[in-house]
Amino acid sequence: MKNKKNICVVGSGFSGLSSATYLADQGHNVYVLEKNSKLGGRARQFSSKGFTFDMGPSWYWMPDVFEKYFNDFNKNINDYLNLKRLDPSYKVFFEDEIVDIPANYESLKELLESMEEGSGEKLDLFLNQAKNKYKVGIENLVYKPGLSIKEFINKETLSGVLKLDVFQSMHKHIRKFFKNEKIIKLLEFPILFLGATPKNTPALYSLMNYADIKLGTWYPEGGMHKIVEAMVNLAEEKGVKFYRNEEVKKLSYLDNKISHVITTKNTFEADYVICSGDYNHFDQNILNPKYRSYSKSYWNKRVLAPSSLLFYIGLDKKLKNISHHCLFFDKDFEKHAEEIYSTPRWPSEPLFYASFTSKSDSSVAPKGHENMFLLMPIAPDLEDNKIIRKRYFELIISRLEKLTKQNIKDHIVYKKSYAIRDFKKDYHSFKGNAYGLANTLFQTAILKPSLKSKKLKNLYFCGQLTVPGPGVPPSLISGKVVANELIKNS
Numbered sequence: 053m054k055n056k057k058n059i060c061v062v063g064s065g066f067s068g069l070s071s072a073t074y075l076a077d078q079g080h081n082v083y084v085l086e087k088n089s090k091l092g093g094r095a096r097q098f099s100s101k102g103f104t105f106d107m108g109p110s111w112y113w114m115p116d117v118f119e120k121y122f123n124d125f126n127k128n129i130n131d132y133l134n135l136k137r138l139d140p141s142y143k144v145f146f147e148d149e150i151v152d153i154p155a156n157y158e159s160l161k162e163l164l165e166s167m168e169e170g171s172g173e174k175l176d177l178f179l180n181q182a183k184n185k186y187k188v189g190i191e192n193l194v195y196k197p198g199l200s201i202k203e204f205i206n207k208e209t210l211s212g213v214l215k216l217d218v219f220q221s222m223h224k225h226i227r228k229f230f231k232n233e234k235i236i237k238l239l240e241f242p243i244l245f246l247g248a249t250p251k252n253t254p255a256l257y258s259l260m261n262y263a264d265i266k267l268g269t270w271y272p273e274g275g276m277h278k279i280v281e282a283m284v285n286l287a288e289e290k291g292v293k294f295y296r297n298e299e300v301k302k303l304s305y306l307d308n309k310i311s312h313v314i315t316t317k318n319t320f321e322a323d324y325v326i327c328s329g330d331y332n333h334f335d336q337n338i339l340n341p342k343y344r345s346y347s348k349s350y351w352n353k354r355v356l357a358p359s360s361l362l363f364y365i366g367l368d369k370k371l372k373n374i375s376h377h378c379l380f381f382d383k384d385f386e387k388h389a390e391e392i393y394s395t396p397r398w399p400s401e402p403l404f405y406a407s408f409t410s411k412s413d414s415s416v417a418p419k420g421h422e423n424m425f426l427l428m429p430i431a432p433d434l435e436d437n438k439i440i441r442k443r444y445f446e447l448i449i450s451r452l453e454k455l456t457k458q459n460i461k462d463h464i465v466y467k468k469s470y471a472i473r474d475f476k477k478d479y480h481s482f483k484g485n486a487y488g489l490a491n492t493l494f495q496t497a498i499l500k501p502s503l504k505s506k507k508l509k510n511l512y513f514c515g516q517l518t519v520p521g522p523g524v525p526p527s528l529i530s531g532k533v534v535a536n537e538l539i540k541n542s
Contacts, residue, residue: 056080057323060313062300065093066524067514068328069283070121070531076290077125078539084292085315087299088478091284097277101466102418103366106277109524110407110425112270113263117525125286132282134273138412141269142377145455146234152375155268168232178229182262185216189259194529197537198497198519199504217255218493225255237381244429248355248490249389257491271376271412300338309510324510324538331501331517333480345506355495357487357522358392358429359472361444365424366417366466371408373456378406382455396431398440404428404448433483436472445469488516503534512538
């Protein structure tokens with residue numbers, strides 16, 4: 053763009069911060085409107101009674117994406133974050149044993165070999181394929197805007213796509229290599245959060261296994277919100293202005309363009325608008341009906357990734373037999389997946405995840421105390437009330453006590469729950485989802501809701517309901533993709 057433009061970014065999650073910074077770097081006047089009092093979207097943080105909790109994302113995967121982001125601005129991520137690789141990467145609780153997943157690859161192969169003879173060598177083959185998928189996916193696919201099939205019609209991309217196993221399921225793909233059910237669960241677990249059962253998720257997403265095993269699980273000292281703080285600092289260096297407690301209520305239009313963004317407090321002039329908040333909410337509730345890109349029925353037909361029931365817990369003692377990340381696979385994996393995706397209902401015997409950041413970081417809990425974050429994936433748009441939350445809390449804590457062989461409940465000094473109605477209230481989250489759209493075959497690339505409005509010349513979208521998809525690294529990428537597209541088309 054030749055002339056300096058006023059660009060309004062709605063929402064301060066990872067995609068919003070990313071798009072704002074790329075555009076400000078080009079010399080534009082960029083301002084971010086955030087409806088909540090704190091920046092970061094789902095990656096907000098709060099403190100109470102000496103405990104500090106990340107509210108949403110807790111896994112630092114795909115470190116190369118974060119490094120690339122800061123490198124784009126001639127910055128080094130280590131100038132902003134103190135990162136350490138976790139070892140073990142995580143601990144897994146099966147019904148009959150507890151397994152630490154080592155960060156060292158050879159040690160991991162030995163572990164798998166002890167479960168299934170020949171699986172070490174098979175892991176090499178499996179991850180070599182996954183590495184190629186990761187390379188093609190990250191280098192050629194995820195940075196495409198997904199506006200036309202023509203984006204993918206070139207020799208390099210097509211040759212890569214043929215090797216991506218787009219039309220084979222993760223369920224079949226993993227079982228071509230492994231027979232042991234525990235190994236299968238370990239390799240399928242990232243899929244549970246991508247938004248479909250392994251049977252309905254393309255084998256392309258074995259790239260997540262490469263990210264997990266080869267690139268590693270990391271932790272930014274101080275918590276995941278430190279990434280938000282780093283991005284905000286960088287954005288402000290570039291001149292981005294932030295306005296908190298500014299919920300967008302309506303828009304003014306002129307010549308098939310948005311001219312002004314109107315919040316609860318102010319009116320902002322805009323040459324361009326980027327929505328990084330909930331796409332459905334903006335499309336269906338903020339836009340004038342004649343400017344909506346999609347119908348209500350279109351949205352209701354989208355397959356959503358899960359919501360979550362979350363608990364933020366402070367304990368007055370240190371726990372035994374735990375790691376920073378703990379996965380509880382002591383119940384039927386497929387049954388829980390079906391209760392999320394196939395027959396949506398509150399799960400009968402849920403799997404769950406626990407994070408104890410205080411195992412790695414003394415700053416997030418008082419001395420001698422433990423910081424505990426519990427997450428149970430659930431179907432979106434379920435009934436959500438105090439009675440249901442209490443029932444599942446009792447269930448999860450009882451299982452946690454039994455599996456870790458210690459009393460936990462009597463040592464709780466702080467407790468807060470968060471679920472579907474909170475996601476709706478805080479983020480206008482469509483059906484209370486936590487992760488965006490499911491990564492199914494028919495919701496990939498050009499089949500996702502478009503990053504560019506079909507009706508308004510100056511409206512764009514980024515985040516987890518558009519390309520490339522859910523998760524923190526994809527959201528960073530989404531911001532870059534939309535910024536590039538806006539620059540190209542203006």
